Amino acid sequence: MNGPIDAELLGRLLDEHGAALALYASQWTAAAEDCVQEALVELARQRQAPDHTLAWLYRVVKNRALNAARGARRRRERESRAMSERFVGDERGAFDDDDTRAVIEALGQLDASERELIVMRIWGGLKYEEIAEALTISISSAHRQYERALVKLRTILETPCSTNANRQNPN
């Protein structure tokens, strides 16, 4: 049952999903937080909450981010810069700065569709059903594409970086 959108729900969505939504928007635009804010205001304008509120939010954030980035030159450079600014690293010490940078670079090498799946699933915590709803694809397709994206990310991360190797062995 879909009730009206109230301030409590908005606050909860902002606290629990704001960071992931901003990370998601940062794939396309540097103004990621503006997109999140606009999406939440748009959600408040709805008379009834959507069936899948989180999937709806991701879809609106993506549309806003794409609109914000439309017509901009050198979008790809800005994307990777915007995304790298949105990670704070690992509080538990599993990643050092180089690892974090490697992950961000690997994410940058993925296709946009693969990257958004990874962001939605890992940092957004969306179920396959919600991902499918947000991207208007089937659940099985969402799972398949996510698995493929992870395999590709692992391959990129396992491949030794030529620049690092050169730095370590200049001769």
Add this chain to the structure above:
Amino acid sequence: MFDEREPAEPELTPELQALEGKLARLSPAAVRLDRDRLMFEAGMGAGRAASEPSPSPSLKGQRNVWVWRGGAALMTAASLVLATMLVWQRQEFDVALREAKQPAVAPQLASAQPTASSPPAAVPEVSTANWIALRQPAAGYLGIRYTAVTRGVDAIESESRDGSASRSSHQLERNERDIMNDFLPSAKQSRSRS
């Protein structure tokens, strides 16, 4: 509580799960949004959306009702006009049939030469009522159709047989006279003098 009806999420291989877990340890930065401003704008947006008139289903329904009513009235008017035309046309046919059944004076088109002694053939007077009867199509598609409508389909064949016989003899006579007129103008003059 675990819902048994909910399908379980498909699982990944252990290597991919490990990678997933490792990536999940990286956390995205918190958003630096002004919460009060966001709530204010959300409230403004919600209020504006609530005050906007939305196209209500009742209005749509009324518009549909008027479309249907208008369509029905139009179709009724068209049906009445067609029915009136049909009745009027039937009456006209009845009059034409009545006139056609009366013994008509056969026109004297024969090849007999008009003589000075013989009185001129009586030309049937064409009244307004007769005109309808005379207006009946004599040949071609309209003729066949008229025959089928007034006398039935069987009449077409018999009429075409009779008609072709009389027409052919009549045409032969006319052709003969035309040829004589064309090639023997002297004969024409003598005929007219006599």
